[in-house]
Amino acid sequence: MYSIDTSIYKRPEELLQNLIRFDTTNPPGNELPLMQYIDSLLTSAGFETTFLAKDPARPNLLTRLKGRGDAPPLLLYGHADVVTTANQKWTYPPFEGRIADGYVWGRGALDMKCGLAMMIASLLRAKAENLQAAGDIIFCAMSDEETGGNYGAKFLVEEHPEIFKDVKYAVSEFGGYTMYIDGKKFYLVQVAEKQNCSVEMTFHGPAGHGSVPVKNSAMSKMGKALVALDEHRLPVHITPVTEKMIKIIASHLPPPSNDYFNRLLDPAQTDEILEIIRDKTANFFDPLLHNTVNAIIVQGGEKINVVPGEVALYLDGRILPGFSDNDLIDELRQIAGKDCDIKISMYEAVKSHIDLKLFDMLSDILKQKEPECIPIPIVIGASTDAKQLAKLGIQTYGYLPIDLPQGFDFMKSVHAADERIPVKAMYSGTDAIYQVISRYEK
Numbered sequence: 255m256y257s258i259d260t261s262i263y264k265r266p267e268e269l270l271q272n273l274i275r276f277d278t279t280n281p282p283g284n285e286l287p288l289m290q291y292i293d294s295l296l297t298s299a300g301f302e303t304t305f306l307a308k309d310p311a312r313p314n315l316l317t318r319l320k321g322r323g324d325a326p327p328l329l330l331y332g333h334a335d336v337v338t339t340a341n342q343k344w345t346y347p348p349f350e351g352r353i354a355d356g357y358v359w360g361r362g363a364l365d366m367k368c369g370l371a372m373m374i375a376s377l378l379r380a381k382a383e384n385l386q387a388a389g390d391i392i393f394c395a396m397s398d399e400e401t402g403g404n405y406g407a408k409f410l411v412e413e414h415p416e417i418f419k420d421v422k423y424a425v426s427e428f429g430g431y432t433m434y435i436d437g438k439k440f441y442l443v444q445v446a447e448k449q450n451c452s453v454e455m456t457f458h459g460p461a462g463h464g465s466v467p468v469k470n471s472a473m474s475k476m477g478k479a480l481v482a483l484d485e486h487r488l489p490v491h492i493t494p495v496t497e498k499m500i501k502i503i504a505s506h507l508p509p510p511s512n513d514y515f516n517r518l519l520d521p522a523q524t525d526e527i528l529e530i531i532r533d534k535t536a537n538f539f540d541p542l543l544h545n546t547v548n549a550i551i552v553q554g555g556e557k558i559n560v561v562p563g564e565v566a567l568y569l570d571g572r573i574l575p576g577f578s579d580n581d582l583i584d585e586l587r588q589i590a591g592k593d594c595d596i597k598i599s600m601y602e603a604v605k606s607h608i609d610l611k612l613f614d615m616l617s618d619i620l621k622q623k624e625p626e627c628i629p630i631p632i633v634i635g636a637s638t639d640a641k642q643l644a645k646l647g648i649q650t651y652g653y654l655p656i657d658l659p660q661g662f663d664f665m666k667s668v669h670a671a672d673e674r675i676p677v678k679a680m681y682s683g684t685d686a687i688y689q690v691i692s693r694y695e696k
């Protein structure tokens with residue numbers, strides 16, 4: 255389908271265009287043709303590769319850049335699948351990979367074919383320049399991140415943990431992009447993520463005939479709980495990474511913003527300040543300071559003339575590092591759950607040990623390029639393959655440096671229509687990843 259030209263590493267935006275042109279919408283994913291393209295690039299440059307697959311149509315691709323053996327291997331990994339574009343209105347076709355207005359447009363431009371392109375380009379450059387890193391650089395292109403990694407990260411961690419032997423640190427999504435506050439440019443480096451937790455609340459009340467008014471029904475109890483969840487946040491928690499992040503931000507902002515950010519760290523004032531800075535920060539900080547739930551599914555009532563004695567509410571819960579599903583249940587009880595059963599139907603616990611050792615090096619790479627920028631460590635509200643790698647004790651840094659213009663909201667573009675990345679950002683991001691490889695040490 256494509257001519258294989260290993261000098262494409264000098265044109266990372268072209269590499270990204272090629273990756274976007276493989277439709278890897280998951281489900282079904284169908285990552286094989288894309289993986290074969292990456293494989294051709296790597297093998298043409300002299301890399302040895304391995305395919306590991308639970309389903310041959312959905313393989314994972316692995317290679318290694320041999321290092322000097324002075325440090326443990328460093329893992330670069332990224333997912334090749336993307337989310338659907340159904341029911342979205344795009345300016346340009348989402349799998350065309352068009353360049354227009356200084357951007358590469360297409361599904362995966364940000365999440366995260368840009369990252370795969372940056373990693374592949376860096377490896378090809380390292381090979382072309384005979385770079386030997388302190389340790390082996392393991393690169394793994396994975397399938398199936400967007401629906402939980404059963405064919406990708408989860409499969410590899412459970413069935414092939416040997417490929418990650420001795421790895422302590424990894425670089426992947428979902429950080430590295432820019433965010434502006436008061437005109438100051440911050441790079442968000444992901445060092446941890448919240449834990450997924452699905453919660454089921456069941457409400458009970460008198461059942462009966464639809465013709466007789468029923469008071470204090472299961473339905474009305476659920477209604478009260480929903481209103482309570484809308485009106486109250488769960489308790490404030492200042493976790494160590496978020497504290498560090500907010501202190502760095504405060505120290506770089508002029509008044510009154512610096513004062514607002516300092517006061518965010520006082521739990522008695524946190525929620526009030528979040529309202530004050532909400533518009534300016536797109537509500538970015540709220541989920542980093544609370545466990546959260548969103549009501550997603552309500553279930554109850556079968557027949558129009560029968561009052562149900564039981565109804566259920568399903569919540570999407572997200573738990574901060576260092577807390578557990580039991581903490582979430584306690585907090586929900588306080589606010590909305592005194593008169594119901596609460597059950598956890600799914601919980602993906604992630605160990606809370608966060609190792610910031612590589613943060614200074616990653617930060618320094620960005621500062622050398624842009625002395626005015628301010629890298630900050632963040633916990634992200636969403637969830638990625640990092641939780642799977644964490645089971646092997648691997649610390650992932652979400653570090654795909656993406657220099658976005660002011661006013662461009664990364665989170666609003668990811669998974670949405672018109673996902674795109676500045677062409678220039680592909681060059682600076684790729685060089686940053688290359689620097690990671692060359693500067694990585696024990």
Ligand SMILES: [Zn+2]
Pocket residue numbers: 333365366399427428638
């Ligand atoms: Zn992603």
